[in-house]
Structures are given as C-alpha cells and as structure tokens.
Amino acid sequence: MTATDALSLKRLAVGELAEVSLTIAPGEVHCLSGPSGSGKSRLLRAVADLEPHDGEAWLGETAQSSLAGHAWRARVMLVPAESQWWGDTVGEHLADARLDDLETLGFAAEVRDWQVARLSSGEKQRLALVRALSREPSALLLDEPTANLDDATARRVEAWLGARIRERGWPVIWVAHDPAQIDRVADRHWRIVEGRLEEAGAWA
Amino acid sequence: MGVIALAWWQLALAALMVVALAGCTMVARLGMGRSLLIAAARTVIQLGLVGLVLEALFSAARFHWVVLMAMGMLLIAGREVMARQTRRLRGGWAFGIGTVAMFLSSFTVTVLTLTVIIGPEPWYQPQYAIPLLGMMLGNTMTGVALALDRLTDTAWRQRAVIENRLMLGQRWQEAIGDIRREAMRSGMMPMINAMAAAGVVSLPGMMTGQILAGSPPALAVKYQILVMFTITLGTGFGTLAAVAAGSRRLFDGRERLRLERLSAPRA
Numbered sequence: 454m455t456a457t458d459a460l461s462l463k464r465l466a467v468g469e470l471a472e473v474s475l476t477i478a479p480g481e482v483h484c485l486s487g488p489s490g491s492g493k494s495r496l497l498r499a500v501a502d503l504e505p506h507d508g509e510a511w512l513g514e515t516a517q518s519s520l521a522g523h524a525w526r527a528r529v530m531l532v533p534a535e536s537q538w539w540g541d542t543v544g545e546h547l548a549d550a551r552l553d554d555l556e557t558l559g560f561a562a563e564v565r566d567w568q569v570a571r572l573s574s575g576e577k578q579r580l581a582l583v584r585a586l587s588r589e590p591s592a593l594l595l596d597e598p599t600a601n602l603d604d605a606t607a608r609r610v611e612a613w614l615g616a617r618i619r620e621r622g623w624p625v626i627w628v629a630h631d632p633a634q635i636d637r638v639a640d641r642h643w644r645i646v647e648g649r650l651e652e653a654g655a656w657a
Numbered sequence: 658m659g660v661i662a663l664a665w666w667q668l669a670l671a672a673l674m675v676v677a678l679a680g681c682t683m684v685a686r687l688g689m690g691r692s693l694l695i696a697a698a699r700t701v702i703q704l705g706l707v708g709l710v711l712e713a714l715f716s717a718a719r720f721h722w723v724v725l726m727a728m729g730m731l732l733i734a735g736r737e738v739m740a741r742q743t744r745r746l747r748g749g750w751a752f753g754i755g756t757v758a759m760f761l762s763s764f765t766v767t768v769l770t771l772t773v774i775i776g777p778e779p780w781y782q783p784q785y786a787i788p789l790l791g792m793m794l795g796n797t798m799t800g801v802a803l804a805l806d807r808l809t810d811t812a813w814r815q816r817a818v819i820e821n822r823l824m825l826g827q828r829w830q831e832a833i834g835d836i837r838r839e840a841m842r843s844g845m846m847p848m849i850n851a852m853a854a855a856g857v858v859s860l861p862g863m864m865t866g867q868i869l870a871g872s873p874p875a876l877a878v879k880y881q882i883l884v885m886f887t888i889t890l891g892t893g894f895g896t897l898a899a900v901a902a903g904s905r906r907l908f909d910g911r912e913r914l915r916l917e918r919l920s921a922p923r924a
Contacts, residue, residue, distance in 0.1 A: 588825055
C-alpha cells in the first residue's frame with residue numbers, strides 16, 4: 454500500500470509561532486530549522502494534535518478534527534527527539550517491525566530480547582524510528598531523528614529513511630539543525646525567523 | 658453479660674499516661690510532644706461530640722436525620738481525599754471525583770448490606786447504618802485518596818512516556834493503562850493486606866469491640882467477616898470509579914494529555 458495523500462496545514466497556529474499554511478506533497482521532505490525555543494517541536498506536536506492549537510491539518514481529504522485523536526496520530530506519526538519506552542524488553546515495542554529495517558540500522562533479530570534500560574541513546578533513537586515506521590503511518594513528523602548519532606550512522610539512517618519515504622510516498626516534516634543534512638534530505642527548507650516560517654534559499 | 662462501665666476518672670488515668678509519653682518525647686527533644694497532645698485532645702473532643710450526636714440520633718431514629726449525618730460524613734471524607742493529594746485536579750474535580758466515587762460505592766454497598774443482608778427494622782436504623790457507613794467511608798476514603806494521588810503523581814512524572822505512546826497512535830486508555838493499574842493496586846492494597854492479616858496478625862477493632870461488649874465471639878466473627886467484605890467492596894468499586902474518572906479527566910476530547918489540569922504541589 455502506497456500512501457498518496459498530501460499533508461497540508463491550514464492556518465495552523467500554536468504558541469508564539471504565527472499561522473502556518475503549507476502543503477507537503479506525497480514523498481516530499483520539508484525540513485524545518487530555527488533556534489531552539491522557536492517552536493519547531495511545538496509545531497510538530499500541533500500537527501500531531503498533541504497540543505491545543507488553532508487552524509486545521511489535513512491528510513489528503515481527511516481533516517484532523519474529523520478523526521479521533523488516536524486515529525489521526527496513528528496516521529500522522531510524530532517521532533520525538535527523545536524516545537520513551539515503557540516495557541522491559543525492546544521486543545514488547547516492536548511487535549510488527551520488519552527484520553530488514555532492523556538489519557539496515559545495524560541490529561540483529563536478537564535486539565528484541567534486549568533490555569530497554571541498557572540501550573544507548575543512539576540505539577534508542579534508531580529503534581524509535583523502526584518502531585514508528587512499523588506502525589504503518591501515512592505521514593511522518595521527525596524531530597531531529599539523528600541528533601544522538603555519529604556522522605556515519607546518521608548517514609546510514611538518512612539513506613534508510615529516504616528510501617522508505619520514497620517507497621511509501623509519505624509526506625514528511627523533518628526538524629534538523631545540520632545544514633549538510635538539510636542539503637541532503639530536503640526538498641524544501643523552512644526556517645523559523647522571528648516567529649514566522651520563511652523558505653530558506655528561495656532567493657539564493 | 659453486661660459491659661463494665663468506664664468512668665471519666667478512669668479515662669483520665671489513661672490520659673495521664675499519654676501526657677507522660679508527651680513529657681518523655683519533650684525531654685528527648687523529638688519535637689512531637691505538642692502534636693501528640695493536640696491529637697489526643699482532638700480525639701477526646703471529636704469523639705465526645707460524636708457521642709452526643711449519636712445519642713441524639715439514636716433516640717430520634719428519623720430517616721432524614723440519618724441521611725443528613727451520612728451526607729456530612731461523606732462531604733468530610735471528600736475533603737479529606739482532596740487534601741491528601743499532592744497534585745490534584747483543578748476546578749473542584751479532585752473533590753468531585755473523590756466524593757462521587759465514595760458516594761456511589763460506599764452508599765450503595767451500605768444500603769445493600771442493610772436491606773438485603775442484615776435487615777434491621779427499619780433498614781436505616783442508625784445503630785446499624787451509621788457505624789457501618791463510617792467504617793466503609795473511612796476505608797474507602799483511604800483507598801480513593803491513595804489511588805488518585807498515585808494516578809496524578811505518576812502521570813505527572815511519566816508525562817513523556819504517556820505522550821510518546823499517544824504519538825504512536827495508542828488510545829488514551831492504553832497510553833495510561835499501566836499507570837491506571839498501578840493506581841488501582843495502591844488503592845486496593847491496604848484492604849487486601851488487612852484481610853490477609855485479619856485474625857492472625859491483628860484482631861480487627863470492630864470484632865474486639867463487640868466481644869468486649871459481650872457478644873459471643875462466633876457472632877462477632879461473622880459480623881467482622883461481613884464488614885471486611887463490604888469494606889473491600891466499597892474500597893474496590895470506589896477506587897475503580899475514581900481512577901476511571903480521574904484518568905479520563907487527564908485527557909481532553911482529542912485524547913491529548915492535559916497535565917495543566919493538575920495543580921502544583923504546595924511547598
């Protein structure tokens with residue numbers, strides 16, 4: 454099943470950030486950058502409907518408010534910068550994970566038996582991505598998905614994410630800091646400047 | 658077989674010993690002599706007043722007086738449940754949820770016990786109704802307060818976990834399921850422990866009192882079993898209702914976690 458729905462934000466407003474309207478076509482990655490505290494994560498939380506906000510988000514013809522909260526979030530999936538784990542072993546969270554995804558990110562099948570408490574922050578971050586993708590979403594909101602990874606691993610995760618995004622046609626909002634990464638993954642790049650979204654490099 | 662009457666001067670002897678204990682703690686600088694004496698004085702005054710109220714109530718035995726007394730007990734218990742929570746739901750919800758949960762469970766179980774099981778004539782006869790309700794409310798109050806406190810406090814600490822589960826598309830019931838179970842367990846634990854220890858480790862107070870008052874132990878035991886079961890029922894259903902309503906209130910209509918509905922703990 455290939456998702457072919459665009460993700461669009463219509464006058465979405467949360468916190469200090471001015472109203473945001475933008476459309477992300479299927480398979481397109483929009484990077485979002487800006488100083489810390491400028492509201493990047495809050496914007497993602499609003500799109501995932503985890504925070505009260507004004508405006509509306511649409512996935513294709515489906516409005517955010519027309520679905521129950523959990524149903525919307527299962528489709529428009531937010532992967533936070535710091536993942537949380539509630540079970541004791543990794544396997545409890547990864548019931549539907551594909552083995553090839555795990556292997557691409559450098560894990561063997563035995564990772565399911567690992568204790569969550571003994572994961573490093575980098576391992577948690579990669580496994581959180583696998584966990585989110587295994588739930589078959591229709592759009593992705595990634596909050597600094599490679600923040601805890603070394604360069605080589607970050608490149609590997611980027612390549613894997615890019616391939617999955619193209620394969621499934623997910624519209625993606627990707628919060629990133631590293632200009633080199635943004636160059637590599639972004640179809641469009643938005644910067645938060647003084648509380649509003651500005652397209653970076655549009656005039657360059 | 659009558660009860661040996663207790664005169665006030667005999668109580669004064671016991672009081673004197675409490676004063677002696679307070680003196681000892683003061684000498685040892687434990688800093689609790691004052692609160693010990695105040696608590697002892699409160700016991701005398703509160704129980705003395707309740708004795709007067711009960712005497713009046715028993716002699717009148719009118720339905721509306723019994724209801725009034727029961728309502729008063731319920732509201733005080735509701736206030737106590739609220740006061741025992743570190744982070745309580747704002748806007749009267751902490752009091753409301755606790756009180757309604759105790760009303761639903763304690764009152765229903767008490768009325769059922771009176772009408773179906775014990776069957777005094779009339780069913781609201783205060784000699785049975787008030788002590789039964791009192792024991793029920795006292796224990797349900799503890800259970801509900803423990804459970805709600807655990808629920809709100811754990812939800813506060815585990816906010817990130819709950820939200821991450823929501824992000825993965827879980828329903829709010831699933832996202833807070835573990836915390837609800839924990840809260841329920843901490844509310845029920847005291848009663849389960851009390852039942853397990855009854856008669857072996859501790860002789861329950863009501864049974865002891867009945868035996869002292871001259872009842873045959875076999876009858877006292879039956880009453881005690883009945884009371885423990887009804888208390889467990891009241892605590893269990895009360896905790897269940899309070900945790901269900903309290904955890905619902907932590908989320909809004911869009912299944913978002915709304916921790917700003919909890920007040921900050923008082924320093």
